Amino acid sequence: MLVSRWLQKEGYDCQTAQSGHDALALMETEKFTLLLSDINMPRMTGMELLRAVREEHPDLAVIMLTAVDDREIALAALECGAYGYVIKPFERMEVVINVANGLRRRQLEILNRDHLQELERLVAERTRDLEQAYGELKNSHEQILQQEKMACIGQLSAGVAHEINNPTGFVASNLGSLARYVDRLAEFIKAQSTALKLLNDERATAELKELRKSLKLDFIIEDARDLINESIEGTDRIKKIVQGLKNFSRKDQEERGPAQINDLLESTLNVVWNEIKYKATVEKEYGELPITRCFGQQLGQVFMNLLVNAAHAIETKGVITIKTWAEDDSLFVRISDNGSGIAKENLEKIFEAFFTTKEVGKGTGLGLSISADIIRKHAGEISVESTVGTGTQFTVKLPVVTE
Numbered sequence: 001m002l003v004s005r006w007l008q009k010e011g012y013d014c015q016t017a018q019s020g021h022d023a024l025a026l027m028e029t030e031k032f033t034l035l036l037s038d039i040n041m042p043r044m045t046g047m048e049l050l051r052a053v054r055e056e057h058p059d060l061a062v063i064m065l066t067a068v069d070d071r072e073i074a075l076a077a078l079e080c081g082a083y084g085y086v087i088k089p090f091e092r093m094e095v096v097i098n099v100a101n102g103l104r105r106r107q108l109e110i111l112n113r114d115h116l117q118e119l120e121r122l123v124a125e126r127t128r129d130l131e132q133a134y135g136e137l138k139n140s141h142e143q144i145l146q147q148e149k150m151a152c153i154g155q156l157s158a159g160v161a162h163e164i165n166n167p168t169g170f171v172a173s174n175l176g177s178l179a180r181y182v183d184r185l186a187e188f189i190k191a192q193s194t195a196l197k198l199l200n201d202e203r204a205t206a207e208l209k210e211l212r213k214s215l216k217l218d219f220i221i222e223d224a225r226d227l228i229n230e231s232i233e234g235t236d237r238i239k240k241i242v243q244g245l246k247n248f249s250r251k252d253q254e255e256r257g258p259a260q261i262n263d264l265l266e267s268t269l270n271v272v273w274n275e276i277k278y279k280a281t282v283e284k285e286y287g288e289l290p291i292t293r294c295f296g297q298q299l300g301q302v303f304m305n306l307l308v309n310a311a312h313a314i315e316t317k318g319v320i321t322i323k324t325w326a327e328d329d330s331l332f333v334r335i336s337d338n339g340s341g342i343a344k345e346n347l348e349k350i351f352e353a354f355f356t357t358k359e360v361g362k363g364t365g366l367g368l369s370i371s372a373d374i375i376r377k378h379a380g381e382i383s384v385e386s387t388v389g390t391g392t393q394f395t396v397k398l399p400v401v402t403e
């Protein structure tokens, strides 16, 4: 009571409780900053009250009052979280100073805790930022690697294409000569038979007829033409593929160049034909497209990925449709397949880097993310529609660039 009066005189707002339980009950209804508690109390001891308070009101400053100079109890109280203790007989100044110090210490501890929390929040925030930055860095690193890989493959295939070009050239030209030679030989043989008939030498005619039959000469003359034509077709195909590889690997990464997107699609198709031919027939619905300035090699990469994805989605025999058209100032390329389709929950993820449903080694999950980047670079759009079991269609919209 005396203590309470002293403190009130100092301007503190004080309440007194008759027991530890009363004090705890009071603290439930009102918020206090400091508790002065006797160590010796009936029922609940000061130490018990101190422990209860530490649990439930950790912000409360506690100062113990004790009748005896019992250092052990006092130290135990400090250990338990009390800020100090005052020994009877109480000196007014000692009480006031202890209370003032206690309140000050409480304030500092709260401040300190707030700072710590703020610091932890900042550290967590920075860590999150750093993790995000690291993730982005890792992503772009992978993308650069992928692009470098593509560039390497491009260079390699350009070299190979060049090497294949020469022998194909002379094989094609030789086949052309051979076709003409065979025609001449056939013509000569025909003339010879006619001449033989005129000679009326029956024995020789019969012998030659027999030989002609056993050597299957008539069949050979016909078949030789077919074989040569087929071979010429073969070399034409090789030329197309070589041209495709060359277009595909052209080094126009830094600068836009004029391109006919339909041709670009054809070149790309030649390059990936091997992946597609056993899986699907390709239907082409090329519309009339204006020439547009673009990063051709990179767009080739986009179409290649869409075509390969379509082929991968088809299990045995399907159809891939390539449709192009122009509308207003844009041109559109739509690549559709009647393959497996994409599950709804995956539709949002397919453009994310590293999202793949393919087994290890078959897909890195970068194709569409790089494609989306390339289309973005062209200020275009790429969109997808898909139904599981029915198929998928990707539509690329590109603004026509003439300047």
Ligand SMILES: Nc1ncnc2c1ncn2[C@@H]1O[C@H](COP(=O)(O)OP(=O)(O)OP(=O)(O)O)[C@@H](O)[C@H]1O
Residues within 6 Å of the ligand: 305, 309, 310, 313, 337, 339, 340, 341, 342, 350, 351, 355, 356, 357, 358, 362, 363, 364, 365, 366, 367, 368, 369, 392
């Ligand atoms: N036409 C499609 N039909 C069905 N699923 C598709 C089709 N195109 C893409 N997907 C799905 O989107 C995923 C991501 O495609 P993306 O091209 O980005 O990577 P990927 O083909 O798995 O690997 P990568 O192209 O790097 O070799 C694929 O794994 C597949 O699940």
Ligand SMILES: [Mg+2]
Residues within 6 Å of the ligand: 305, 308, 309, 363, 367, 368
């Ligand atoms: Mg892919």
